[in-house]
Amino acid sequence: MRRLLDRVGRSERAALxxxxxxVGWTWxxxxxxxxxxxxxxxxxxxxIVLVAGVALGQLVATRLRSDVVVASLVVVTTVLFLSVILTEGPAKRPTAYANANAAVAVQVIGLAGxxxxxxxxVRRVLLWLTVAGALAVIAANASKAAFAVSVPLLVAIARMLWRPAARAGGAVLVGSLSIVLSAGAVVHLAARDQWPPRVLQxxxxxxxxxxNDALSLWATHPFTGGGPGSLAEYSTLGGDPDTASxxxxxxQVGAETGLIGAALFGLIVVGGLLWAARGRAPYxxxxxxxxxxxxxxxxxxHLLEYTVVVLAAGITLGWAGENRSKELDVPEGEGPVPG
Incomplete structure (x- = not known):
């Protein structure tokens, strides 16, 4: 056991x-x-799925040949598209939720990048076609939100191919600010009794x-929450599978696990950004x-309830964080050799 822990770096131990x-706090x-x-x-x-995805992403980065990766992405994108267009009704396969399907497609775009x-x-041409296929998946699922978040990702891909970044700190900062501003907007809307017509539409x-129901439940148990699953019982729409997602x-995290759970969720979000930042700057x-x-x-x-979405995100993080520069491949306790 001791030897196994010694092989796991500080970042891995901190993440675990x-x-x-x-998990302990949710219990x-x-x-x-x-x-x-x-x-x-x-x-x-x-x-658990996120950890498995990160491990799989590390294997993709270090073990798989590029042609295998390209072929795999083409197959995944094709399966996603066919699953959606061959499904009747709003519960589109493979996840039975259109926005979750689109979220997987966004991660496919990231993996292709x-x-x-x-x-x-030649492979880049195939990968750009894969990106086009992923955008078709988003369109087939009619996910406006997925399309909106895919635009900055596409810009980042084009930017890294044209002029690769030397440092990743800017991406972490921009990502953090984007998440904080978006979270603030959501909480602000949830606190309002009436939404602007355009926002409501x-x-x-x-x-x-x-x-509104989530914020009300959170207010009744501000620090500890109502417990996992309580929002589905509290909200009139929470138990309806067509609207619960x-x-x-x-x-939902705040309502069910309180301020403590929301803080831990925030740390996990930041941890994901920092994990990606371990890699070489473009990755x-x-x-x-x-x-x-x-x-x-x-x-x-609430896409994080869908294991396939979390798995895809974990693979992306694992791949991005595994492509570390050789300057960082130094055993613990040893610094760089002075030049």
Whole structure:
């Protein structure tokens, strides 16, 4: 056991400790609310899937040949598109929720961007076609939010291919500010009794009801929350599978796990940005951009409950963070050799 821990770096240990603390607190929150903790709750499964995704992303970055990666992305995009267009009704496959399908497509765009950084011209053409296919998936799911968050990601990809960044700090800062501003806007809207007509038309009245209910539940248990699953019982629309996913990730986490849970959620979000920043600057920028896209999107659709979305995001983070520069590949306790 000691030898295994020695092989795990500080960043990995810190990340696992944070995710473990998150899972532990959700159980405490459940017990404080006289609820039975569940091993199948998304509060437990999503962190596990995220870790698995990061590990898989590291394998993609270090073990798979580029042609295998390109072929895999083409296949995934094709399956996503066919699953959507061959499904009748609003519950589009493979996730049965259009915005979740679109969120996976956004992560595919991020993965294609990462693959472009180390590809020749022919593979880049195939990868751009894959990006076009992912955009078609977003369009087929009619996800305005996914399209909106994909635009900055596409700009980041084009920028890194044209003039690669030397540092990733700017991407982390921009991502953090984007998430904070988006979260502030969501909380501000949730606190309002009436939404502006244009906002109501863009976001749907169901979100207004769900977000108001979430903020009300949060206010009754400000620090510890009502316990995992309490929002579905508290909200009139929370138990309806057709509307439940329109919850805001932040508001649902706050309502069910309180201010402590929301703070831990914020640390995990920042941790994702910092994990991406471990990589070489161009990879880090794209990893941070893809992670930011998911988190911002999840503030209006609780996408983090869908394991396939979290898995795709984990793969993107794992790939981006694994492409570390050789200057950083120094054993712990040793510094760079003076020149």
């Amino acid at each position: 400790a944070l995710l473990g603390l998150w 405490v929150s459940a017990l404080l609310a006289d609820r039975m903790p569940s091993l199948t709750s998304s509060y437990v499964l999503s962190p 990462l693959a472009m950084l180390g590809s020749d011209r 863009a976001l749907d009245p169901a979100r207004q009801s769900l977000w 329109a919850h805001s990730s932040l508001l 880090a920028v794209l990893g941070a951009a893809a992670w930011t896209a998911l988190i911002v999107h999840s503030l209006s659709d």
